[in-house]
Amino acid sequence: DGGITQSPKYLFRKEGQNVTLSCEQNLNHDAMYWYRQDPGQGLRLIYYSQIVNDFQKGDIAEGYSVSREKKESFPLTVTSAQKNPTAFYLCASNDRGPGELFFGEGSRLTVL
Amino acid sequence: GDSVTQMEGPVTLSEEAFLTINCTYTATGYPSLFWYVQYPGEGLQLLLKATKADDKGSNKGFEATYRKETTSFHLEKGSVQVSDSAVYFCALSPFNTGKLIFGQGTTLQVKP
Numbered sequence: 001d002g003g004i005t006q007s008p009k010y011l012f013r014k015e016g017q018n019v020t021l022s023c024e025q026n027l028n029h030d031a032m033y034w035y036r037q038d039p040g041q042g043l044r045l046i047y048y049s050q051i052v053n054d055f056q057k058g059d060i061a062e063g064y065s066v067s068r069e070k071k072e073s074f075p076l077t078v079t080s081a082q083k084n085p086t087a088f089y090l091c092a093s094n095d096r097g098p099g100e101l102f103f104g105e106g107s108r109l110t111v112l
Numbered sequence: 113g114d115s116v117t118q119m120e121g122p123v124t125l126s127e128e129a130f131l132t133i134n135c136t137y138t139a140t141g142y143p144s145l146f147w148y149v150q151y152p153g154e155g156l157q158l159l160l161k162a163t164k165a166d167d168k169g170s171n172k173g174f175e176a177t178y179r180k181e182t183t184s185f186h187l188e189k190g191s192v193q194v195s196d197s198a199v200y201f202c203a204l205s206p207f208n209t210g211k212l213i214f215g216q217g218t219t220l221q222v223k224p
Contacts, residue, residue, distance in 0.1 A: 004155075105153075
């Protein structure tokens with residue numbers, strides 16, 4: 001079945017460590033997105049990519065980095081520069097242009 | 113900039129009650145409008161959408177009408193069930209982009 005796979009589902013890290021969250025899609029979508037979800041704040045866009053080897057900052061990119069070397073993959077690295085990394089991270093994809101976003105099931109990161 | 117405002121939750125209803133979740137937006141041009149639903153521990157799923165003024169989106173008994181004159185896209189359901197308990201997000205996609213801008217989410221709890 002086509003869809004978006006995020007891993008790991010749960011991740012615990014010590015403060016100061018970089019962590020990488022995986023996002024893979026087999027929907028043949030051009031565009032991919034990373035959102036962060038915090039209680040009471042909805043979803044905020046971290047980074048997005050509309051085509052391979054190109055990506056743009058969203059509203060809260062500081063402390064995060066991404067790469068888009070393959071169409072199917074859009075990993076997110078949460079660096080030690082991110083001041084409050086504990087959150088639920090959601091990856092999504094769609095064809096370029098307005099339309100429905102398809103979401104993965106999310107990765108919950110807890111920094112101890 | 114473009115933004116979405118939803119009524120604050122949580123909303124608590126008895127089974128078979130009528131549901132309204134208010135959503136208003138600010139956008140330039142002609143955005144597409146969406147309602148997404150998130151069940152506990154999961155990613156978001158598209159519930160319904162509308163792409164132009166006066167369009168009505170509907171799915172699973174939920175409805176919302178794109179009202180340009182009041183910049184609103186309120187979600188309604190005539191008779192809620194316990195299984196409708198979830199977080200509901202209103203979102204807009206600015207004209208000619210694939211990004212989504214989300215409201216803060218409204219938690220719905222339906223009691224038997």
